[in-house]
Structure formats: C-alpha cells, structure tokens
Amino acid sequence: MSSETNGTAERFAIGISFGNSSSSIARINAEGKAEVIANEEGDRQIPTVLSYIDGEEYHGTQAKAQLIRNSKNTVAYFRDFLGKDFKSIDPTPCHNSAHPQQSDSTVAFSICDTSSETPNTVTVSEITTRHLRRLKQSAADFLGKEVNAAVITVPTDFKDAQREALIAAANAAGLEVLQLIHEPVAAVLAYDARPEAVVTDKLVVVADLGGTRSDAAVVACRGGMYTILATAHDYELGGAQLDKIIIDHFAKEFMKKHKTDPRENARGLAKLKLEGEATRKALSLGTNATLSIESLADGIDYGSTVNRTRYELLSGKVFAQFTGLIDQVVKKAGLDVLDIDEVIFAGGTSHTPKIAQLARNIFPEKTTILAPSTFIGAINPSELAPRGAAIQASLIQEFDKEDIEQSIHPMVTATPHLQNAIGVEFTSGETVDFKPLLNTETALPARRTAQFSVPKEGGDVFVRVCEGVREIKVTKPEPKPKEEKTKTEDDEDDSDFDSDEEEEEEIRELVWKTEKPIAELAVKGVKAGSKVELMIHVNADLGLQITAKEVGGQGAVRGAVEAPKA
Amino acid sequence: PSLPSGWSADKDFKAVGTVSAATQRNLEPVGPHFLAHARRKRHHRTFSEDERI
Numbered sequence: 001m002s003s004e005t006n007g008t009a010e011r012f013a014i015g016i017s018f019g020n021s022s023s024s025i026a027r028i029n030a031e032g033k034a035e036v037i038a039n040e041e042g043d044r045q046i047p048t049v050l051s052y053i054d055g056e057e058y059h060g061t062q063a064k065a066q067l068i069r070n071s072k073n074t075v076a077y078f079r080d081f082l083g084k085d086f087k088s089i090d091p092t093p094c095h096n097s098a099h100p101q102q103s104d105s106t107v108a109f110s111i112c113d114t115s116s117e118t119p120n121t122v123t124v125s126e127i128t129t130r131h132l133r134r135l136k137q138s139a140a141d142f143l144g145k146e147v148n149a150a151v152i153t154v155p156t157d158f159k160d161a162q163r164e165a166l167i168a169a170a171n172a173a174g175l176e177v178l179q180l181i182h183e184p185v186a187a188v189l190a191y192d193a194r195p196e197a198v199v200t201d202k203l204v205v206v207a208d209l210g211g212t213r214s215d216a217a218v219v220a221c222r223g224g225m226y227t228i229l230a231t232a233h234d235y236e237l238g239g240a241q242l243d244k245i246i247i248d249h250f251a252k253e254f255m256k257k258h259k260t261d262p263r264e265n266a267r268g269l270a271k272l273k274l275e276g277e278a279t280r281k282a283l284s285l286g287t288n289a290t291l292s293i294e295s296l297a298d299g300i301d302y303g304s305t306v307n308r309t310r311y312e313l314l315s316g317k318v319f320a321q322f323t324g325l326i327d328q329v330v331k332k333a334g335l336d337v338l339d340i341d342e343v344i345f346a347g348g349t350s351h352t353p354k355i356a357q358l359a360r361n362i363f364p365e366k367t368t369i370l371a372p373s374t375f376i377g378a379i380n381p382s383e384l385a386p387r388g389a390a391i392q393a394s395l396i397q398e399f400d401k402e403d404i405e406q407s408i409h410p411m412v413t414a415t416p417h418l419q420n421a422i423g424v425e426f427t428s429g430e431t432v433d434f435k436p437l438l439n440t441e442t443a444l445p446a447r448r449t450a451q452f453s454v455p456k457e458g459g460d461v462f463v464r465v466c467e468g469v470r471e472i473k474v475t476k477p478e479p480k481p482k483e484e485k486t487k488t489e490d491d492e493d494d495s496d497f498d499s500d501e502e503e504e505e506e507i508r509e510l511v512w513k514t515e516k517p518i519a520e521l522a523v524k525g526v527k528a529g530s531k532v533e534l535m536i537h538v539n540a541d542l543g544l545q546i547t548a549k550e551v552g553g554q555g556a557v558r559g560a561v562e563a564p565k566a
Numbered sequence: 567p568s569l570p571s572g573w574s575a576d577k578d579f580k581a582v583g584t585v586s587a588a589t590q591r592n593l594e595p596v597g598p599h600f601l602a603h604a605r606r607k608r609h610h611r612t613f614s615e616d617e618r619i
Contacts, residue, residue, distance in 0.1 A: 179595070181594070181595075181596050182594060182596075185594040185596045185597075186596070189596055189597050192597065193597075199599070219594075223599060224597060224598065224599030224600075225593055225594075225597065225599050225600050225603060226593065226594040226596060226597065226600070227591050227592065227593055227594065228592070228594060229591075388596075391597075392596055392597070395597075395598060395601060396601070406608060407595065407601065407604035407605075407608065408595045413590070413592055414590075415590070415591065415592070415593045416588035416589065416590055416591075417588055417589050417590070417591045418588060419587060419588060419589050441589075441591070443591075443593050443603070444588060542587075542588055
C-alpha cells in the first residue's frame with residue numbers, strides 16, 4: 001500500500017449520512033470506535049431542513065420548527081430531488097414546506113433567503129451545499145479541527161447523475177467526497193466493525209425504514225466482503241405514514257369535542273405533524289405518550305394521550321407493509337426466509353418495537369433480528385449508516401485520490417461469484433451429508449479451511465469435494481383426523497404464512513444436496529481421534545487447489561482441479 | 567469417511583469434475599476485507615504473497 005503524504009494538506013474525514021428527513025455526522029473516536037457527533041443543538045439525528053427568516057439561516061431542529069410559521073421559506077425533503085429532472089420527482093412530502101419548481105434542467109425552490117422581500121430561486125444543489133456546509137461546520141466545531149473530506153451514504157438506487165450532483169454539491173461545501181457508499185452496506189459494516197463481531201459467511205437483510213421512503217436489501221457477506229443480491233424500494237412507505245395515523249387519531253378526537261377539523265387549517269396540520277411525530281417516537285420508547293398543542297385550531301388548546309396498544313392496532317396495516325417489503329426483497333433475491341442469517345433494522349422508523357416483533361415471526365428461530373427490541377446488543381438503528389460511513393472514511397482517508405478511484409471501479413464489477421456451494425460430502429451408511437465450505441455467492445478468489453474429525457478407528461480417510469445446492473424440504477404434518485383440513489390449509493405456497501399460527505404447521509428446513517463431485521482425495525494412515533484439515537482455494541478462473549492433511553501430521557495431499565472450459 | 571476399498575489414484579488425488587460457471591456480480595467497495603482484496607487484485611498478488619508483505 002502506498003501511503004505517501006505528497007505534500008498536500010492533511011485530510012480529515014468524517015462519515016455523513018444524508019437523508020430526506022434527517023442527516024447525521026460520525027467520526028472514529030480515540031478508542032477506534034465509530035461515534036455519531038451531535039450538533040450544537042445536541043441532536044444526533046439532524047433534520048434535513050433549512051429555513052430563512054430575515055436573511056438568517058436556520059438548520060436542523062430549529063428550521064424544522066419553522067415549518068409551522070414560516071413554511072414558505074423552509075426547505076425540507078430535498079435529498080431525492082438532487083440530480084433529477086423536475087418531471088421525475090414526487091413533490092408530495094414538500095406540501096407543507098417550500099414547493100419544488102422547475103428551473104432549467106434541475107429542481108429549485110423559490111424562497112426569501114435574504115433580508116429583501118423578493119424571493120430568490122435556489123437550486124436543490126445549492127440547498128444541498130448549504131446543508132452539507134452546516135453539517136461540516138457542526139463536525140468541525142465538535143472536533144476542533146477543520147473537516148475537509150467525507151464518505152457519504154446514498155441509497156442503492158441512486159443514479160449516476162444523482163451521485164455526480166451530490167459530489168459537486170459537497171465539493172462546493174468544501175468537502176472532498178472520498179467515496180459514496182450504499183446505505184445497507186454501511187449498516188452491515190457498522191455491525192461487522194464491532195470488536196466482538198466475527199467475520200463469517202452470512203446472508204443479511206437490511207431493512208432501512210426511513211421517514212418518507214423505505215428500502216430493503218439482501219447482502220451476502222462472504223469473508224468480510226459484501227455483495228448486494230437484491231434491493232426493493234417503497235417510496236411511499238415510512239415514518240410519515242405512521243405519523244399520519246397518529247394525526248388522524250388525534251384529529252378525530254379533537255373533532256368530537258370541538259366540531260372543527262384541525263387538518264383543514266394549514267398551520268393546524270403543521271402543528272399536528274410536528275407533535276404527532278414526537279408522540280410516535282415516544283411510543284417507541286414508552287407504552288404511553290402524550291400530545292399537547294397550544295391553539296391547535298380556533299384558538300383551542302389541545303392535550304391528549306395514546307397508548308402503544310391502541311397505536312399498534314391502528315397501524316397494523318402499515319406495519320404489514322414494512323414486513324411485506326422485507327418479504328419481497330428476500331423473494332427477489334431468489335431466497336427463502338430460511339436462508340437469512342441476520343436481519344438488520346436501520347433507519348429511524350426501525351425503533352418501532354412492533355415492526356421488529358413482526359419480523360421475528362416471519363423468520364426462523366436461528367435468524368438474528370438486530371433491532372433494539374429484539375436484540376440486546378443492537379446498535380441504534382438511526383446511527384448505522386453514519387457509523388458505517390465513518391468507518392469507511394477512516395479506512396481510506398490516507399489513500400491517494402487515484403488509489404481510491406482505481407480500487408473502487410474496475411475491481412468491483414470484475415468479480416465472479418460462486419454459483420453453487422463447494423463442500424465436502426460425508427457418507428455414513430445410507431445417508432449422504434454435505435457440509436458447505438465455500439458458500440454460494442462467494443466472491444473469487446477465495447480460500448477456506450476447515451477441520452473434520454475422522455472416524456473413531458482412524459485409518460485411511462476419504463475426502464470427496466463436491467458442489468452442493470441447498471433445497472427446502474417441506475415436511476407435511478400428519479393430518480389429525482378430527483380437523484377438516486382441506487378448508488383451512490390449502491396447499492398453495494401463498495397460504496403458508498396465514499396458516500402458520502395453526503398448530504400443525506409444515507416443517508420447512510434447509511437441506512443440502514450434492515450436485516456434482518469435483519475431486520476425491522485420500523489421506524492415509526490417520527491416527528484415531530485425530531482431525532483432517534482441508535483447504536480449498538478457488539481461483540478467479542474457477543480453478544481449484546485442494547490440500548488435505550492430518551492435523552499436526554506431516555505430508556499433505558495436494559491437487560489442482562482445472563478451470564472449466566468455457 | 568473411510569476410504570472405500572479399491573479406490574486409488576495418482577498421489578492420492580483425483581479430479582473428477584469442474585465447478586459450475588460463476589456469476590458476475592458487483593462487490594461493494596466497502597470494508598477492510600474489500601480493500602485488501604482490491605490491493606491484491608491491483609498488484610496481481612495471491613493470498614500468500616500478500617501475507618508475506
């Protein structure tokens with residue numbers, strides 16, 4: 001690795017997650033752990049909002065509060081407009097703030113950002129630059145150091161034009177963008193970088209539940225390297241929908257008492273939105289939450305409470321959409337819930353306890369659900385993306401720009417992945433068992449070693465290296481004579497989940513089946529009770545090197561398998 | 567598993583098949599393991615060469 005500091009000013013990089021609803025900044029602290037930085041208001045999740053009063057700029061929570069009284073000069077939910085054409089954007093989230101408009105080929109906002117009365121047209125790129133400049137300043141103030149570089153997280157479906165626009169906007173804010181990384185991968189990295197984490201081969205579903213949109217991705221982790229197998233997006237699903245449920249609930253209650261609908265008044269609705277969101281967040285922590293708004297409509301003050309059970313009852317449908325998104329992405333990857341080892345919940349809405357519990361029901365016991373309500377060691381879902389970005393930033397900040405660029409592009413696309421798993425076949429009597437050593441979707445070249453215990457009596461050991469595929473074995477339960485089975489349980493796949501709660505459910509399990517043999521080896525004269533170590537190395541051209549030897553013994557059996565002819 | 571009787575091969579090793587074709591996928595350029603992978607690939611090193619350095 002060449003890490004010369006060729007005279008240029010030293011880089012100081014942070015991790016930034018830039019979202020539609022909120023953004024965060026993170027760095028690696030002295031102990032080498034990722035840490036999310038709070039801004040001067042003490043917020044770690046800084047609302048992505050900018051507001052102007054008399055030429056003065058407000059940012060974050062302060063700007064968000066201006067959505068009530070100064071909505072015309074407040075810009076929010078603009079991340080997804082960046083680098084896009086006016087026709088292709090969905091301006092719905094901006095109903096209660098400055099509206100996006102067409103300006104040449106980009107999107108702009110007409111706001112009074114100076115002390116003069118006439119509004120200026122400010123492009124979304126410029127807004128982004130101002131927002132990033134404030135984030136950078138907050139980080140610099142906290143760290144007491146000039147921050148000049150960053151790794152920024154982006155959704156997986158961000159187009160090249162959006163990436164370029166983001167890089168340009170960041171450069172204009174005085175930030176060198178070292179790399180743009182994908183949000184789900186940042187979340188996986190945030191978990192994998194914990195000291196207690198071990199690098200394993202696993203399939204992870206990352207559910208990023210945001211404010212105005214939600215994304216899900218299936219990531220294959222193989223030897224610490226990540227490959228995205230499938231992604232799914234829902235641009236209408238998020239915390240805002242849950243807020244709406246709370247808002248409607250309270251608005252109806254208000255109407256019963258006072259005969260006016262606070263939602264019909266723009267300011268009343270803005271107040272309900274702001275307070276409703278706070279109430280929804282409180283319900284993620286406590287089982288009861290209050291809402292109180294001064295002068296909600298017609299000058300009437302309003303206060304009420306709601307408990308979690310009621311909220312969960314009202315939100316059942318929306319919660320089902322979240323789990324539906326997770327289900328959808330697993331299917332899209334051509335996988336089954338049984339294949340998934342971990343589910344990582346990221347994004348602010350992932351704090352909702354019920355969503356994680358519902359996910360718990362979908363997945364088998366062995367799947368770890370990484371959310372605050374289901375896993376004690378879970379990391380705050382809101383902090384995953386910025387932490388991942390900070391870790392990546394610390395890894396590459398010493399590299400030259402060229403180095404980073406070279407490492408990022410051609411390498412990535414040119415990596416072949418294993419189609420089938422490679423492992424060892426065990427035959428004991430009638431049953432044939434298969435133990436995968438290199439799993440499917442492992443990036444090549446790769447190498448794995450494993451130890452196998454030999455038969456008790458020792459002697460000569462035969463190792464058969466095979467390719468394997470996993471299958472799902474469905475064991476139908478013995479139908480109980482009493483119940484009328486045909487009506488309750490159709491044999492269709494779709495009805496699987498509906499019928500899960502009934503007592504006699506199908507038993508579904510993963511079974512490995514050997515597909516085709518690759519090589520056979522014999523290790524002779526192994527002592528009783530000893531172990532045989534097997535190493536398989538797969539080249540990028542699919543050639544194999546296999547080595548087997550007795551643990552502690554001398555002389556290994558070696559061999560190579562040629563690459564298949566295309 | 568024990569050695570089946572009558573099995574023999576040159577140097578106790580026999581290649582019987584090949585691996586199925588690989589699928590081309592994009593790796594995510596993130597994390598320490600990827601960076602190590604990228605380093606190996608750019609300098610055309612193998613695992614063991616990389617370990618020695």
